[in-house]
Amino acid sequence: MANTTRSRAAARTALVVSLATMLAGTAATSASAASVVPVTNPAFIQPYVNPDNASEFVRVTLGSNAIHGWRLGSNAIPGWRVVLGSVDVFGRATSRTPDGSQAVDLGGSERGGIEQTIATEEDAEEQVTFKAKINDHPDCVSGARDIAQEFHVQFAADPEHAQRFELGSIAKPARGSSTWTLRRATLWGTDRFSRLQFISDTNHACGPLITDVKVIERP
Numbered sequence: 001m002a003n004t005t006r007s008r009a010a011a012r013t014a015l016v017v018s019l020a021t022m023l024a025g026t027a028a029t030s031a032s033a034a035s036v037v038p039v040t041n042p043a044f045i046q047p048y049v050n051p052d053n054a055s056e057f058v059r060v061t062l063g064s065n066a067i068h069g070w071r072l073g074s075n076a077i078p079g080w081r082v083v084l085g086s087v088d089v090f091g092r093a094t095s096r097t098p099d100g101s102q103a104v105d106l107g108g109s110e111r112g113g114i115e116q117t118i119a120t121e122e123d124a125e126e127q128v129t130f131k132a133k134i135n136d137h138p139d140c141v142s143g144a145r146d147i148a149q150e151f152h153v154q155f156a157a158d159p160e161h162a163q164r165f166e167l168g169s170i171a172k173p174a175r176g177s178s179t180w181t182l183r184r185a186t187l188w189g190t191d192r193f194s195r196l197q198f199i200s201d202t203n204h205a206c207g208p209l210i211t212d213v214k215v216i217e218r219p
Contacts, residue, residue, distance in 0.1 A: 033218065033219060034216055034217065035216070036214075036215070036216060037118050037119060037120065037126065037215035037216065037217050038118070038119070039116065039118060039196075039213050039214060039215055040078060040079025040080075040116060041078045041079035041080060042211075042212060043097075043099075043101030043102060043103075043211050043212050043213075044077065044080075044089055044101070044102040044103055044104050044211060045101055045102050046077065046078045047076060047077065047078075048091075049090065049091030049092075049094075049102055050091055050093070051091045051092035051093055051100070052092075052093055053091070053093055054094050054138075055094075056091060056093075056094070057088045057089060057090050057091070057094060057105075058076070058088065058089040059086055059087075059089075059108045059109065060073075060074065060076045060077055060082050060086060060087055060088075060089065060108070061073070061074065061082060061086040061108065061109075062074050062082050062083065062084065062086065062112075077089060077104070077114065079116050080104075080115065080116050081114065081115055081116070082112060082113070083114065083115050083156075083197065083199075084111065084112050084199060085107070085108065085109075085110040085111045085112035085200075086107075086108030086110055086112045087104050087105060087107070087108045087113075087114055087207070088104070088105040088108045089102055089103075089104055089105075090102060090103045090104070090105055090137075090209065094137060095211065097131075097180060097211055097212075098180055099212075101211055101212060102211065103209045103211040104198075104210055105135055105137070105206070105207050105208075105209055106151055106198060106199070106200035106202070106207035106208050106209075106210065107135070107200050107202055107204055107205050107206055107207025108205065108207075110203075110204075110205060111200045111201075111202060111204070111207065112200055112207060113197060113198060113199035113200060114197070115156060115195045115196060115197040115198075116195070116196050116213075117193050117196075118193065118194060118196050118215060119192065119193055120189030120190070120191070120192065120194040120217060121189045121192070121217065121219055122189050122190065122192070123188055124188070124189040124217050124218065124219045125186060125187075125188060125217070125218040125219075126155075126186070126187045126188065126194070126215055126216075126217055127184065127185075127186055127215065127216040127217075127218065128153060128184065128185040128186075128196065128214070128215050129182060129183065129184050129185075129212075129213075129214045129215075129216075130153075130182075130183055130198075130211065130213045131180045131181065131182055131183070131210065131211050131212045132151075132165065132177075132181060132183050132208055132209060132210050133167070133177060133178065133179060133181065133208070134149045134167045134168065134169070134173050134177050134178060134208065134209070135149060135170070135208060135209050136170055136178070137206065139206070140170060140205075140206035143206070144169075144204055144205075145169065145170045145171040146169050146170075146171050146172075147169055147170075147202060147204050147206065148167075148168065148169050148202065149166075149167040149168065149169060149202050149206070149207065149208045150164065150165065150166045150167065150200070150202055150208070151164070151165055151198060151200045151201055151202070151207070151208045151210075152164040152165065152198075152199050153185040153187070153196075153197070153198055153199075154187065154197050155188070155189075155194040155195060155196060155197070156195035156197055157190040157191070157194065157195070158187070158188065158194075161187060161188060163185040163187070164201070165183060165208070167208055180211075189217070196213075198210055198213075
């Protein structure tokens with residue numbers, strides 16, 4: 001009888017170990033299935049902006065304008081294209097990013113938007129993460145305190161699944177929006193390549209700020 005009891009106990013132990021091994025293997029397989037999708041210039045460190053001058057910025061337009069003596073077109077931000085209106089690239093002093101990177105104001109002289117083409121698989125789940133905050137530039141504080149700062153993230157070929165973000169206003173920021181906060185959008189690959197877009201919904205020169213864009217793909 002004792003031998004039978006020990007045999008049953010040993011069998012149960014073996015079963016538990018086997019199940020644990022299977023679960024660990026499944027978790028490892030799931031983790032390995034996720035892959036990082038390269039994003040060019042994710043923290044907008046180019047074009048370079050003086051990190052010590054809070055009044056300096058680089059304006060990039062859909063067309064081509066002379067701003068502060070520079071002639072800039074829609075491709076002046078490496079990796080990104082302006083697809084709507086205009087945007088501003090802020091340096092460290094203006095954006096006050098925690099890691100010293102730069103940021104994009106999605107409203108330059110008007111409502112703006114940017115995009116980057118990234119490698120994806122059709123119908124794969126694309127986890128887009130980025131940091132965002134309301135635009136508290138001194139000019140915005142004095143002139144746009146009550147204007148809602150909103151934007152959406154989408155793949156250009158799939159606007160129906162766009163994900164919208166509302167940061168409140170400078171006067172009444174939404175929870176966490178007055179400091180850099182990690183945000184997440186889940187999109188679905190539209191083809192071998194998808195055009196990732198950040199589009200302001202704020203019809204004003206002071207748009208939301210974004211930086212540190214990353215993408216993880218889960219087939």
